[in-house]
Amino acid sequence: MYLYAVFFIILLVRQSSALKYLFVPENDEFFNDCSKQPDNALNINGIFDMSNFTIMQKDDVIQMSGNITVIWQIHPGDRIQMSFQLFRFDRIGWVQTPYSMTVFNICPILYDEPQYWYKYWTKNIINKEDVKDKCFYSGTQLIHKPFELNLVFELTGLPLNGRYKSIVTVQAFSTKNVKRETSICVEVEGHFERLN
Numbered sequence: 001m002y003l004y005a006v007f008f009i010i011l012l013v014r015q016s017s018a019l020k021y022l023f024v025p026e027n028d029e030f031f032n033d034c035s036k037q038p039d040n041a042l043n044i045n046g047i048f049d050m051s052n053f054t055i056m057q058k059d060d061v062i063q064m065s066g067n068i069t070v071i072w073q074i075h076p077g078d079r080i081q082m083s084f085q086l087f088r089f090d091r092i093g094w095v096q097t098p099y100s101m102t103v104f105n106i107c108p109i110l111y112d113e114p115q116y117w118y119k120y121w122t123k124n125i126i127n128k129e130d131v132k133d134k135c136f137y138s139g140t141q142l143i144h145k146p147f148e149l150n151l152v153f154e155l156t157g158l159p160l161n162g163r164y165k166s167i168v169t170v171q172a173f174s175t176k177n178v179k180r181e182t183s184i185c186v187e188v189e190g191h192f193e194r195l196n
Helices: 002-016 116-120
Strands: 019-025 053-058 061-070 079-090 093-103 141-149 152-155 163-173 179-194
Antiparallel strands (some): 061 141, 079 093
């Protein structure tokens, strides 16, 4: 009986420990437009002027550099909600996975070090002290040092294999909690490679 208990504990610990994965995007430009979205859902070029920003894929690493300027027409003081959902392609269509997250007000924590997006993106903004109170308000310019986007994640739960896509939606709400007319939707498609 004791051996069964020890075996069960070892199995449980092994199953509950995080697995490390590398996400490899399919699109060299990284961002895709969302499918099946209403006309008032804008893409990455609806939130940022990307004309001075370079995205290049080399092997499994995305290299990024340059400046982006916010062009999304919302009001200073709006609450900005951001949601992330992960979908898996299963035979003939996309199926939602248990991996999702909604941040009801991203502005106060956009540059917080413990956050995922800081590790992969906002830590590379060199003028963050000048823009951290401006969030995604129109006219804000984010100046980046050149950086490599190496999307390594530690996830618990079921193993990941096959094609996946992450859908990121951004919505703005007035001070009276009324949703603004336009929203942002971006997809990133790719596959996961297990590293451990």
